Amino acid sequence: MDILWLNQSDVKSVLDMPSTLDAVESGFREHGLKKVQMPSKLYLYFDKHNGDLRTMPSFMEEKDIAGVKIVNVHPDNREKGLPTVMAVVILNSTETGAPLAMMDGTYLTDMRTGAAGGVAAKYLARPDSKVVGMVGIGGQARTQLMALAEVMDIEEVKLTCRNISHCDSFEKEMASITNCDFTWKDNIKDVCDCDILVTTTPVRTPIIRSEWIHEGTHINAIGADAMGKQELESSLLKRAKVIVDDIEQASHSGEVNVPLSTGDLLKSDIYAELGEVIAGVKPGRENDGDITIFDSTGLAIQDLVTADLVYRKALEKGIGQKMNMF
Structure with missing residues (x-):
């Protein structure tokens, strides 16, 4: 055959x-x-x-x-x-x-992971979201922005990465896909002043502090995809409505895996799986002040x-x- x-x-x-x-x-x-x-x-x-x-x-x-x-x-x-x-x-x-x-x-993999972020923003971000913040601008950041451009009208994209000069090539590549303003930021705190924050780094020590995140922000936490990885402070997860792609998988390899292992977060603190929100089993964003976090581990x-x-x-x-x- x-x-x-x-x-x-x-x-x-x-x-x-x-x-x-x-x-x-x-x-x-x-x-x-x-x-x-x-x-x-x-x-x-x-x-x-x-x-x-x-x-x-x-x-x-x-x-x-x-x-x-x-x-x-x-x-x-x-x-x-x-x-x-x-x-x-x-x-x-x-x-x-x-x-x-x-x-x-x-x-x-790049495309379906980007699409997951777009779907999450469609259901969890504020409908009037206009400003995207991006921490990390590698290959995955590109498809995340491609997907967001399909589900919202982006007016500004704020960028930061370890080598700020890399923002130039990212902007040139993505400008034709997203007709908006790009601004480069030297520090992560400034990027967090946005409507939708996208994190695509492989860090094992949190780089996003809770105090930097305003009420109403939606976060696509993409980088943590293995045991020990964590991009967001555990206290931020406690403040937010946390939606995972799959509870079992996220528990051992998602953004929630470290705070669950240390007891800083309980499984009962996880609000829902994204599929439950899409299927109408549970509501997603319920008011403009909600901080929503999508913990993406990538599903088969x-x-x-x-x-x-x-x-x-x-x-x-x-x-x-x-x-x-x-």
């Missing part, structure tokens, strides 16, 4: 942010309705090489689709000329279990619905290479 192989160029040619947003929102909704099978990520840690490998299987009952993503995170890869994150997604037939497609999951169901979207579009357009597997 044949399996469809889709490289990164193939994936990029068919995957755009509006369709990714729709797919990811549908995946979260089904997750909120408890209509998916999705074990938590399984991690293999390579301490000798400062990296890890993760497997992420899922099955979506509504669309009758199943698959698994295999993804690494190796921060030192840039010195070797390789991406920090690389991934492969395999789609499987639910009827026979046979693989249907294998595709690059690196660009797909996001990969699955996005990979299915890529697969269907590739078949329609005759893209990819068929390879005989068995």
Whole structure:
């Protein structure tokens, strides 16, 4: 039998942010309705090489689709000329279990993670939000801003990162996507004066102080995706309405994992999963003064619905290479 192989160029040619947003929102909704099978990520840690490998299987009952993503995170890869994150997604037939497609999951991961931030802002940010603050401007920051530009009218983007000169290339790349003003800030505190704050750093010591966050702010906390990572002060989580993508997974690898382990936060302090808000099981933002935090760890169901979207579009357009597997 044949399996469809889709490289990164193939994936990029068919995957755009509006369709990714729709797919990811549908995946979260089904997750909120408890209509998916999705074990938590399984991690293999390579301490000798400062990296890890993760497997992420899922099955979506509504669309009758199943698959698994295999993804690494190796921060030192840039010195070797390789991406920090690389991934492969395999789609499987639910009827026979046979693989249907294998595709690059690196660009797909960036897009579906950005889309998750966009969906979260759609449901949790104030409707009149205009100013975005971004702490960290790596690859993930780009798709976060792409998604936000689809769900809100951005007037200003405030940027900061470890090397402020990198803001220039980020602004030049994103200016065509978001027709707004860009301002560079030397310190994180100034960036926190915004309507929507996006954090995409790999830090293990919090860099966002509670006192810097105004009432009414929505935060997409993207960087903490493994045990020990934390971008926000624990006291900020206590002030806010915390919405995670998945409680079990976030508890051991999300923004909440450290404060839960130290007892500074209890599981009962977590307000909801994003899918529950989207499905109407729980309300999202209830007033303009709420501080809302979306703790994004990245769900296998996001990969699955996005990979299915890529697969269907590739078949329609005759893209990819068929390879005989068995």
